[in-house]
Amino acid sequence: MFIVSNFLSALAIILHYVLTIYMWVIIARAVISWVNPDPYNPIVRFLYQVTEPVLYRIRRTIPMPMTGIDFSPIIVFILIIFLDNFLVKTLSEIALRLQSP
Numbered sequence: 001m002f003i004v005s006n007f008l009s010a011l012a013i014i015l016h017y018v019l020t021i022y023m024w025v026i027i028a029r030a031v032i033s034w035v036n037p038d039p040y041n042p043i044v045r046f047l048y049q050v051t052e053p054v055l056y057r058i059r060r061t062i063p064m065p066m067t068g069i070d071f072s073p074i075i076v077f078i079l080i081i082f083l084d085n086f087l088v089k090t091l092s093e094i095a096l097r098l099q100s101p
Contacts, residue, residue: 005098012091
């Protein structure tokens with residue numbers, strides 16, 4: 001059972017880091033949107049390609065009022081925090097319980 005426990009523990013750690021990196025990518029995308037970025041810049045294109053599929057689904061699902069403020073990064077940010085606190089902790093707890101007899 002220690003193999004499954006170690007696998008789940010490693011999966012929880014990797015998932016935590018992936019969610020943290022994606023959170024920083026969302027933050028970078030939000031900060032870049034405050035200025036007029038060059039759409040041909042490779043960094044800007046990367047940020048848009050990585051974040052737009054998720055942000056588009058949020059914008060399509062939750063209609064935003066015509067205020068000019070895009071709340072979809074905040075919603076994705078909250079979802080990432082929820083997944084990090086729920087899913088990663090659950091996987092870690094399962095791994096700990098599998099280790100103990």
